[in-house]
Amino acid sequence: MKYIDEYRDRGSIEKCSQRIAEAVTGPWTIMEICGGQTRSIAKHGLESLLPSEITLLHGPGCPVCVTPQSILDHAMEIASNPEVVFCTFGDMMRVPGTNTDLAHIKAEGGDVRIIQSPMEALNLARENADKEVVFLAIGFETTAPANAMALYQSKQQGIKNISFLVSQVLVPPAMESILNSPHSKVQGFLAAGHVCTIMGFEEYEPIAQRYQVPIVVTGFEPLDILMGIDMVVRQLEEGRHEVENQYSRSVQREGNLAAQKILNEVFEVIPKQWRGVGEIPSSGLGLKSVYRHLNAALRFPQKIIYEPLSTNCISGQVLQGLKKPNECEAFGKECTPDSPLGATMVSSEGACAAYFHYQNFQA
């Protein structure tokens, strides 16, 4: 397939890994931000193609993983309401809240629907005029324009029986949060290609300069990721710290202006809680006041607030690149994809699930 097979070609991959091996002279630690890249690294065994001097750390770029437990608990409370048709992306069904997950709510009779696009929520609202339709709108900058369009069209079309439980997160503030940690080992970043497809990469340039870290906008296929690593390594070896773009077939410096226009119409930047990490300033998107009437959190105020349960889960440290999944005592034992302790073991893009599915399988 065009734009896929070329980036999975074994000969090209071998050439690129050879190029990296020839360039490396010292130990370097590089973080891939996006969970989609983590999954690709695990699936294609890319770490085995890298010289031993390079350590990859897996970043917080899985929106399913970083959605706070309190949002999930609220989602399940709303989904249990017999007057509600609750809809969400499939990834969210088995992410544990404090006591249960959406799959169990559905099994117990809750009207929980999996949808492929936020626009389907509008159709559900039209088809279920006697019910309230609520969409759990999560995601990074990649998903935000789709969620924003669903909100924008709901307002434009005056749909009364729809609302959105919003938990949108932004990548650059999370990168700064990681770099601000005294425990951070990150010397260079692979930036998330599809986040940058929307937002461009201008906002990464002051981060690269301030923290003196190379940042390379990178795609998702095996060759993309190896090329991104190669570009980071060359900068590290040469003492440079710039923003470079490996994924130029999709990403332009200014990003997608049409998408940004809708984002600015619907959302404003807010402080945001990240599961396992805590609050990061200016790291989320909340609804502007003119969209307040579509805010499910206001339409269905949360009645029960749970204290987070204490477990052996180290997903917070995994999300910050401080530990790898297989350093967790529970990994593969009391914590598996069938019985997850944390969100990083649930989502297909969670680092723990990627390790479990691919590295264990290969071993």
Next chain:
Amino acid sequence: MCLAIPGKILGISGENSIMPMGKVSFGGVVREVNLAYVPEAKQGDYVIVHVGFAISILNEKEAQLVLNTLDEIDPETR
């Protein structure tokens, strides 16, 4: 979650009066895709699609330039 895949636009329909929609083929599987964020897209373009929306038109020239950098370091060709 940020998974987005390339597909080829087979045709653009004006059926939806609110937003431009296109039929996009993903290796033979055809889906309706919202083209609101790629207003300049035309039939035959490859687009990256995420949760039902095309978010960019793939740039063939840039793709080739990146692939060419590998040939430049191939010992047999340098």
